[in-house]
Amino acid sequence: MDKQLKNLVLNNSDSIVKKWLEEISKNRSNEYTSTISEELFESTNREFVNVIFTSVDKQRITSELDDFSERLINLGWPLSYITDGLQTFRRVTIDFILTQSEKIDSEDFAIVLDMVDNWVDPIINQLVNEYSGSWEHTVSLQRVALQELSAPLIPVMDNITVMPLIGTIDTDRAKLIMENLLDGVIKHNAEVVLIDITGVPVVDTMVAHHIIQAAEAVRLIGATCILVGIRPEIAQTIVNLGIDLRKFPTKSSLRKGVQTALELTNRRIVQSGNKEDGVEKLLDSLNKE
Amino acid sequence: MNFQTCVNIQKEWDIVGARQLGRDRAKEIGFGTVDQARIATAISELARNIYLYAGTGKICFEMMNDINQKGLLVIATDNGPGIKDISQVMEDGYTTSGGLGAGLPGVKRLMDEFDIISDPGKGTEIRAIKWVR
Numbered sequence: 215m216d217k218q219l220k221n222l223v224l225n226n227s228d229s230i231v232k233k234w235l236e237e238i239s240k241n242r243s244n245e246y247t248s249t250i251s252e253e254l255f256e257s258t259n260r261e262f263v264n265v266i267f268t269s270v271d272k273q274r275i276t277s278e279l280d281d282f283s284e285r286l287i288n289l290g291w292p293l294s295y296i297t298d299g300l301q302t303f304r305r306v307t308i309d310f311i312l313t314q315s316e317k318i319d320s321e322d323f324a325i326v327l328d329m330v331d332n333w334v335d336p337i338i339n340q341l342v343n344e345y346s347g348s349w350e351h352t353v354s355l356q357r358v359a360l361q362e363l364s365a366p367l368i369p370v371m372d373n374i375t376v377m378p379l380i381g382t383i384d385t386d387r388a389k390l391i392m393e394n395l396l397d398g399v400i401k402h403n404a405e406v407v408l409i410d411i412t413g414v415p416v417v418d419t420m421v422a423h424h425i426i427q428a429a430e431a432v433r434l435i436g437a438t439c440i441l442v443g444i445r446p447e448i449a450q451t452i453v454n455l456g457i458d459l460r461k462f463p464t465k466s467s468l469r470k471g472v473q474t475a476l477e478l479t480n481r482r483i484v485q486s487g488n489k490e491d492g493v494e495k496l497l498d499s500l501n502k503e
Numbered sequence: 504m505n506f507q508t509c510v511n512i513q514k515e516w517d518i519v520g521a522r523q524l525g526r527d528r529a530k531e532i533g534f535g536t537v538d539q540a541r542i543a544t545a546i547s548e549l550a551r552n553i554y555l556y557a558g559t560g561k562i563c564f565e566m567m568n569d570i571n572q573k574g575l576l577v578i579a580t581d582n583g584p585g586i587k588d589i590s591q592v593m594e595d596g597y598t599t600s601g602g603l604g605a606g607l608p609g610v611k612r613l614m615d616e617f618d619i620i621s622d623p624g625k626g627t628e629i630r631a632i633k634w635v636r
Binding site: 384415423447448454 | 515522536537541547548551602606609612613
């Protein structure tokens with residue numbers, strides 16, 4: 215029975231393919247594939263149906279299927295294209311088999327359904343697994359990338375380091391920030407740490423709380439923390455929220471923060487003498503001789 | 504046009520999704536950058552409360568269109584433990600999680616209208632409106 219049905223389907227693959235292509239094209243206009251060019255859509259459909267037939271023929275997941283799914287994933291075809299396609303294939307095949315036999319009782323019907331399910335389900339599983347695998351891979355890569363740019367500490371001058379914060383601060387990042395900050399202060403022997411929040415989109419009570427805690431911890435190990443990069447709108451929301459940031463100095467820009475930091479370490483930036491002046495002086499002194 | 508969009512809060516990162524959407528909505532309606540930041544911060548507080556105390560819930564946005572003013576309504580709902588003493592949580596500095604205790608009173612100050620309904624054991628609903636000036 216199994217073999218028979220399989221041969222029936224394989225021998226009549228042309229008519230099944232024709233029907234399948236019709237159905238798929240009907241679905242096409244409504245949604246996701248509308249931006250894909252006609253030729254590409256057709257050739258992909260042909261390839262897809264060939265892949266389905268070879269794996270039905272061989273009764274296992276073929277390397278063609280792997281190649282095909284990999285290509286679709288790389289090109290960014292939606293997963294629904296594949297699931298729709300396979301569901302259509304199932305429907306069309308069952309229809310076809312049932313119209314071929316004159317008389318069908320319910321038992322045969324169940325067998326046919328079962329058979330076709332056995333062909334189609336492994337393919338769906340395989341493809342869905344590959345798709346979700348590639349998504350999970352992307353997500354984990356992005357998480358690693360995010361971790362990497364999370365909270366660097368940059369020594370800019372003797373005893374002065376800067377920690378620029380960019381992006382959303384969640385609980386994990388807040389922990390990382392605290393650790394990096396304290397490690398960095400010890401390692402770089404910093405007296406002043408500037409935390410720059412120019413790139414933090416929203417400062418809510420949780421973010422503020424973490425910053426306050428970090429500043430307090432920095433103070434405990436004998437350094438000073440200056441919060442810089444407070445944009446006007448962030449300043450207003452902080453005031454509205456009623457957050458008290460008086461325990462440590464705050465500045466609007468990193469530049470002002472660096473100035474304050476230099477003052478705190480008894481230094482300042484001085485303009486070096488003008489070059490032309492120097493040359494003139496030299497000439498003067500030569501003239502005198 | 505009075506449609507509602509909602510964001511479910513289940514993970515910590517959903518808070519970011521909620522306030523991003525809220526900020527976009529606020530921009531569409533025509534709020535300035537300062538008010539956008541206020542709204543985003545308020546949403547952040549509400550969403551974090553859901554995440555911390557109720558576990559799951561949702562934040563919904565609705566465009567308000569009165570005769571002479573436009574605004575954004577933010578509704579935060581959850582089926583969490585509820586709040587027993589509302590006047591206490593509206594006090595500055597009251598916290599049960601070791602935070603700053605500025606969340607809810609802060610939201611009230613950030614927004615123009617603020618309404619809280621809580622049923623201990625059943626859940627909490629907070630409605631807050633910001634009007635375009």
